[in-house]
Amino acid sequence: MYKVIIVDDEAVVRVGLKNTIDWNEHGFQLIGDYANGREAWEAVEQHKPELVISDISMPFMDGLELAGLISAQYPYIKLIILTGFDEFEYAQQAIRLKVSDFILKPITAKEIRVLLDRVRSEMDEETKRREDLGRLNNQLNQSLPLLKERFLERLVATGLQRAEINERFAYFGLPPISPLYLVLVADIDDFGDRELLSYEHDVEFLRFAAFDIFKETLEKDDVLLFRTREERMVAIVSGQESESLLYEKVFSLAEQVRYHIEKYLKFTVTIGIGRSCDHIEQLPLSYKSALSVLDYRFLLGKNRVLSILDMEGKSSSPLQLDLDWDRKLVSAVKTGSVQDAFQLIENGVAELKMILAPIEGCFLQMQKVVLSLMNPIQELFQNVEESIEWQHKLMDVYKFKTLDEVEMWLKEVVRSVISAIADNRSHLTSMQIHRAVEYIETNYANDKMSLQDLCRHVLMSTSYFSLVFKQHTGETFIEYLTGVRIAKAKELLHNTTLKFYEIAEQVGYQDPNYFSILFKKQTGTTPKDYREKQLKESGA
Known part of the structure; x- marks a missing residue:
């Protein structure tokens, strides 16, 4: 029988749930009902129920706040939230708090019964799993390699006391190691030509293959190996009384690992060798220095064996880059x-x-x-x-x-940025030239039109405008303006009976003689001859 409490500030809801549900029939013992989250929290701390059914909106402490406290301190207690608020954000928060169900009111007695049966079934299954000691023992044996890795990672990352180290070595059946101690760390640079990154199982296979070579090369009685959570490969090497002999041995092993992975797997690793230490409790110092020297890959490149002894004498100078x-x-x-x-x-x-x-x-x-x-x-x-x-x-x-x-x-x-800037400038210039052409064709009759007026209109300097206008149109501003005016004059000569001086004025020329000269220069004929020719052709 599982203990359950009800939390709702509406008395009618609490009474309805108490009286319409045969709690025992569904495998639950109703041990209390409460009008707000504060009272409910006190009951939870005192009675430790297995299930809490709570409303969201309540005085003093709402349902989500109550759920947060329960989730943090009693994560094994299941929570069912009842609410009249059909809000996505409430559902999101409930999911984050690992609420078992988020149910909208009103809810029928039948729905509550079905829900209770489902929750009881889940709880029965969990109880069965936890009580299956044989299965748990089998799981433990399967987990031992991972537990051993996590222990070795703690040993080098944070350090442990000698008593715990000895106890854990015995528990995991690890061989005893003796000074001097040293840590090396190997990190895969990338997978080279093995472009399999879109398939997670292929990536894991390659990591496994690399670690297999790592183990084959390094696994001796005096070397402990594991992989970190960041997928780095770590070796704790020990057993040499001389520091120089230890480094010589480790560098040789590391170089073999680097070479074999590149040769057989066709991708590369970089290996960092840390400082030696006299005591096993000092392994974190060696590990951190190995990680530190591994950072020099950023400067020196991939596929290398890097030792802290080689790098610590080359302390970097203060940055002296050009400040600009x-x-x-x-x-x-x-x-x-x-x-x-x-x-x-x-x-x-x-x-x-x-x-x-x-x-x-x-x-x-x-x-x-x-x-x-x-x-x-x-x-x-x-x-x-x-x-x-x-x-x-x-x-x-x-x-x-x-x-x-x-x-x-x-x-x-x-x-890419330079190319995009060039394209953008080209587009902007085209737009400005288009606006300039529109301006000319709209205002060609203004005899006072000037290059300066046009450049102010399109917001460009006269020199730059003159350059790009010629590039886009093949003509200078004056040539283009004259062409527009003469074209308009031709239309007027052909379609109207306006006098020549009137046409000259309408296309932007106050001086009829100057207009005639330009017209003949552009068309090879005078305005008079042009009109007569057009009339003859129309009459024909």
């Missing part, structure tokens, strides 16, 4: 100079490598560059979605494992 590096790069991007931008990127990366900058310093510099590139991108893309898409693309800088990869990625980003 990011500003100069943005300037090159805005001016469209791919060559200058690439040269700046190469110089910056070379400087970071030369001074052996720590990985944090490298990413700080890249972060400055990324933030600086945000400005031209935001100026370029007025569309918010496009701008956000580019910003997300720039955040990819943090996914790379080496500075060489960052350099290649940054060059590609810069090339």
